[in-house]
Amino acid sequence: MTTTISATGRLTTVHTAARPVAALAGVVGEQRYAGLRAAAEDFRVRFAGRTIWTVSSTCTGGGVAEMLQALVGYVRDLDVDIRWLVIGANPSFFAVTKHLHHLLHGFPGRMTLGPQTAAHYEDVLAANAQELLALVHPGDIVLLHDPQTAGLAPWLTHAGVHVVWRSHIGTDLQNDATRDGWAFLRPYLQHADAYVFSRRAFVPAWLPAERTRIITPSIDPFAPKNQDLAPDTVRAVLDAAGLIEAPTRAAPAYLRRDGSTGTVECHATVVADSLPGPDEPLVVQVSRWDPLKDMAGVMRAFAEYVAPHVPGRLMLAGPALVADDPEGALVRAACVQRWRGLPPPVRGRIALASLPVDDVDENAVLVNALQRHAAVVTQKSLAEGFGLTVAEAMWKGRPVLASTVGGIPDQITEGAGVLVPDATDLASFGAALRGLLADASARQRIGAAAHERVRAAFVGDKHLLRYAELLTALLSRPPGG
Template sequence: MLTHIPISPLPPERFREVLGPEYAEVEEAIIRARSLLAGRAIWHINSTAVGGGVAELLHSLLAYARGAGVDVRWSVMAGEARFFEVTKRLHNQLHGLDGGEGGLDSSELAVYRDVADRNAEELAELVRPGDVVYLHDPQTAGLVERMVEAGAIVIWRCHIGGDHPNETMRGAWSLLRPLIEPAHSYVFSRTEYIWEGLDSRKAAVITPSIDAFSPKNEDLPPATVTAILDRIGLTPTNGEPAVFRRLDGTVARVDRRARIEQDGTLPPNVPVLTQVSRWDGLKDPVGVLRGFVEYGGSDEAHLLLVGPVADGVSDDPEGAAVFQAVREARLRLDARARARVHLVSLPMDDIDENAAMVNAIQRRSTVIAQKSLAEGFGLTATEAMWKSRPVVAGAVGGLKEQVVDGLTGRLVDPTDLEAFGRAAG
């Protein structure tokens, strides 16, 4: 059932050049962690190893923890398609959106509990008393009680939430709260996401972060950006090798091509608006397309809507349907507008290669969009700013804590397509 993800150690020392004298605090923390966690395994459990922010965070952070001498481990839950349909609904409800479907019925709850129980029993065979178990997001809530029984220190980590609690959110809380209450601690990404009715003494806030040294964020020379875009099929090929550096520091090459729906390749030197996200209704890619076409100010600008191949993210059953909706919206455009819209689906076979593709696309962009209707945190905004690109983002969730309106970008009402289009154009 569980899939165990290999973790190669990375040296935390590489952050010395970024942090300067403040790196001394990191060194002190490493020494304390080695002493406190000696003999313990630190487990992280989530629902996918590829696609989405949680998986990306774990790939980097666990590698640095292992490089610091801590025994960190990462396992991914397994479940049938029906389980992920149920947990996707819970995910949306924790953002305050129910899609008109209401709460879960008894058969759906039975599916959730069955998958959770099977994964929990398998994990309990591996966990030892005193180990620390981090359980990420609603998919894992059903494992909390069994891990506590196994003698582990259990931390439930919630990466999602909404700015203003409504009845949909409260309904999801009521369902999940009894499952997570036995945990020793709860960690949320924002203070606003801490649930009503939880013991506030057990709650903490830790904001997510990007890895400046990952293939997604490392500096890329313009020639490398061009070579990668050529290789994936977004621009005309010139045959140059698309070389990048993997997370572990080794040199690699982009070989795979993207699946791209476009009438022609991206012209050189034109302004480019890009949104990179899952094919998820909460990211509103159809709204991005409409705002760009109907209210964007430049007839020369091009739009790149970029995401994983629709079947490449195991815990997101809505991806294919959302991508098809975007595809149909693009096909309905007149020929001139359609020629300026590119749908880019990136392969997920090699996560470092995928990250290098995203890096090149972001660096080719003039403006980065993240027009989410709801957003847990949305680190694409920080990725863009790390690359000195302005951001136009929905004024929701963690995006409000990253973008300084009028300075590093614009925050807009994500339901106002005209405001978005004019800000992005």
């Protein structure tokens, strides 16, 4: 394992090994790679004697954690001191932050944000802050990720630490829900030195423009989730995990992040009348079990507008359990209930899979194999911050059918995928999916364009360069100044 965790209190330390950044040269070209090395050398000189701390709410089970696995590893290989910490909290805290997640996406939740809610949020983060303050030093930089960590900002700024708050969520259109969410977070965020968003439209008007940066997420081409897999390996992995019915003799081996060879030993939990066969066209959506990912909507669109007209199967795949997402089990249970209510001929063509998350690399290779095996990958979200699963599928040359929400249209440009303007229009979504399943040449053409789009815009070198520019600027002024 290249990533391990250790906990001595509330905070958990994620130990991530260096990833060879030189490998990026073969993907992005020598010129882009040389630019990254030069920027890293300049940053090391300016940053000498300091540490970057990145603080999140989980190290598994979501796009934020996956990006950090890659970026922290590359930064370590560039010989910059970086540490990764995960906060400790209870389910009621994560219920509050999940509510904030919905609000910032523009969707009202079931909770009222009052003084008691704020007090509990602050108490949990105060306990984490006390441990964190024993680790950081004045002049260090701390990157806080999403609403779960925003309440740490005042403690850190008062301790002479540079604070950057990174939001991975948001919506283009502000409404009462977003205003409520930002009103709750504003007292904490006003202490940060800088702010990072995935899209300009996500930035609330009260944040100072001169302290706000737009940095789009990226994928790691060499991570287990994105590495090349031969077709026979794809089938062997999916068969070993119990995701398709394709008995093979090939060992389901893949490369782990430390360069060693791993084999798939886990088994997914699948709700299905039967497993997809190896040659059946498979539609796949990989998401958290989150109402905003609208897994139920994908299932309904497939059942009503696709299954009666063209061959193919649908698989909805999500993590078995994510600690900071208390809604996951409820959403999955609701999807299973809907699945059970479908007519048997349609139900037999739909499977719901829960992928184990105990081993990060093994979970990632399952997702990789599913996306590579898919004829079409969907992302019919009702809201998205960026939607990194889109770029991951595009990298694999898959045609992606997605909603025009959040950062998805930043990824899918003309000819590099298919966008549905209204995420709630099941008929249009179904018609587009039906068309892709019926046209293999279109799928191949779109997939090739998708791969090139990701190579040009969403590989880690550009991500790291933008952060280097931001952090260098921070060092030119005192914390809180």
